[in-house]
Amino acid sequence: xxxxxxxxxxxxxxxxxxxxxxxxxxxxxxxxxxxxxxxxxxxxxxxxxxxxxxxxxxxxxxxxxxxxxxxxxxxxxxxxxxxxxxxxxxxxxxxxxxxxxxxxxxxxxxxxxxxxxxxxxxxxxxxxxxxxxxxxxxxxxxxxxxxxxxxxxxxxxxxxx
Amino acid sequence: xxxxxxxxxxxxxxxxxxxxxxxxxxxxxxxxxxxxxxxxxxxxxxxxxxxxxxxxxxxxxxxxxxxxxxxxxxxxxxxxxxxxxxxxxxxxxxxxxxxxxxxxxxxxxxxxxxxxxxxxxxxxxxxxxxxxxxxxxxxxxxxxxxxxxxxxxxxxxxxxxxxxxxxxxxxxxxxxxxxxxxxxxxxxxxxxxxxxxxxxxxxxxxxxxxxxxxxxxx
Numbered sequence: 346x347x348x349x350x351x352x353x354x355x356x357x358x359x360x361x362x363x364x365x366x367x368x369x370x371x372x373x374x375x376x377x378x379x380x381x382x383x384x385x386x387x388x389x390x391x392x393x394x395x396x397x398x399x400x401x402x403x404x405x406x407x408x409x410x411x412x413x414x415x416x417x418x419x420x421x422x423x424x425x426x427x428x429x430x431x432x433x434x435x436x437x438x439x440x441x442x443x444x445x446x447x448x449x450x451x452x453x454x455x456x457x458x459x460x461x462x463x464x465x466x467x468x469x470x471x472x473x474x475x476x477x478x479x480x481x482x483x484x485x486x487x488x489x490x491x492x493x494x495x496x497x498x499x500x501x502x503x504x505x506x
Numbered sequence: 507x508x509x510x511x512x513x514x515x516x517x518x519x520x521x522x523x524x525x526x527x528x529x530x531x532x533x534x535x536x537x538x539x540x541x542x543x544x545x546x547x548x549x550x551x552x553x554x555x556x557x558x559x560x561x562x563x564x565x566x567x568x569x570x571x572x573x574x575x576x577x578x579x580x581x582x583x584x585x586x587x588x589x590x591x592x593x594x595x596x597x598x599x600x601x602x603x604x605x606x607x608x609x610x611x612x613x614x615x616x617x618x619x620x621x622x623x624x625x626x627x628x629x630x631x632x633x634x635x636x637x638x639x640x641x642x643x644x645x646x647x648x649x650x651x652x653x654x655x656x657x658x659x660x661x662x663x664x665x666x667x668x669x670x671x672x673x674x675x676x677x678x679x680x681x682x683x684x685x686x687x688x689x690x691x692x693x694x695x696x697x698x699x700x701x702x703x704x705x706x707x708x709x710x711x712x713x714x715x716x717x718x719x720x721x722x723x724x
Contacts, residue, residue, distance in 0.1 A: 431720055437705075445702050452706055456713055457720055472692045475705050477712075482719035486708050492688050496681035503680070 348422050349459060351400040353443075355450040356464040357432060359397070364423050366398050371416040378413060432462035436476040438487070440467050508612075512605055519598055526587055537580055 354363050369392050377388065402411065405419055435441075435449060450463045468476075472488035560568070709716070 433716075433720065438701075445705070448702060448706060449709070452709055456709075457717055461720075470689060472689060473701050473704075475708055477709075477716055479716070479719050482722070484712060484715060484719070486712065488692070489689055492685050496685045497677070499681045499684045500677040503684075 348426055349404050349454075350426070351397050351404065352447045352450045352454070353397045353400070355446060355462065357427065357462050358464070360423065360427050360462060363397055363401065364420065364427070366392075366395060367401075367416065367420055367423065370394065370398070371413070371420065374411070374413060374416060426460060430460040430462050431458050431479070432464060433457070433477060433479040434464045434466060436466045436468055436471065436478070436487075438467065438469060438471040438473045441465050508605065508609055512602075515601065519594065522594070523591075526591065530584070530587060533580055533583065537576070 350360070350363075354360055373389065373392050380388070401419075405422075433453065437445075441449070446463075446465060449465075453461050453463050470489055472492070474487035474489075474491070476487050477484040
């Protein structure tokens with residue numbers, strides 16, 4: 346099935362973190378399975394699952410049966426996703442809030458590619474706007490760029506004041 | 507040619523005057539130192555024969571009459587000689603004056619002709635020189651005017667270029683200053699929450715470019 350990552354998993358770093366989390370869960374699940382086979386009564390505590398992995402499990406249809414095989418399949422899918430998914434970097438003028446991140450990632454996955462990974466950076470000198478980088482392509486729609494591009498009009502504007 | 511004629515005429519007159527002077531001297535000598543007997547005997551040999559028979563008074567009277575006659579003749583000759591001399595001198599002076607006048611007139615004519623020629627040459631030269639000077643002055647004025655126009659045009663162009671450059675520099679510095687002011691001022695007051703809609707609209711506006719870039723990179 347086609348994997349749709351939650352919008353909270355936006356960047357390759359987020360995906361790596363998710364993979365680590367899934368692997369930890371897989372490890373825990375393997376340990377519990379062995380314990381169950383050898384009739385060990387003690388059950389260790391389940392690793393804390395983030396909202397992202399819960400949403401991933403829901404999206405990946407692991408709601409009812411979560412076994413070793415399905416987890417391995419999920420990891421493999423995530424690895425393929427990580428290697429094949431396109432990624433872009435959005436640079437903003439400040440650290441983006443969750444809402445802003447979610448809005449931008451959602452827009453990117455709805456309009457550009459559903460499996461796209463979006464990394465965020467910030468640079469205060471941009472003043473505002475956004476800089477989009479994909480591979481060797483850079484689209485600079487920052488306020489700074491617009492101000493510098495329009496600086497030749499400042500004297501004319503000032504003369505008309 | 508005239509000089510030669512004048513010299514010849516003067517020499518001829520001198521020669522004639524020499525002859526006349528020698529005749530006069532001879533007569534004077536004969537008058538003041540007479541050789542009475544010899545002369546009478548040679549010229550009138552019959553008188554010698556008669557004088558021996560003439561009384562002294564007659565002789566004396568004849569002698570005095572002869573002397574008077576001789577004196578008269580001598581005076582007459584001297585007067586004629588003097589008259590001739592005067593006439594000759596008068597004619598000579600007249601000829602000399604005429605000759606001098608002719609010579610002076612010719613020389614004056616030549617002198618005037620030379621002067622006229624020189625004056626004409628000088629006038630021609632002066633006219634040519636004046637024409638050349640006028641032409642040269644015209645050329646110099648034209649060159650000066652042309653050069654002045656070029657310099658004025660060049661100066662105006664330089665001033666305009668300098669003015670444009672200064673305006674450009676001022677505009678550039680002003681733009682840099684405004685841009686720096688804006689970037690320095692605004693970068694501390696960034697509100698992404700307020701820009702959320704703007705960011706989305708910006709992405710929406712350039713959606714085609716982003717998709718094309720992603721597809722090209724893929």
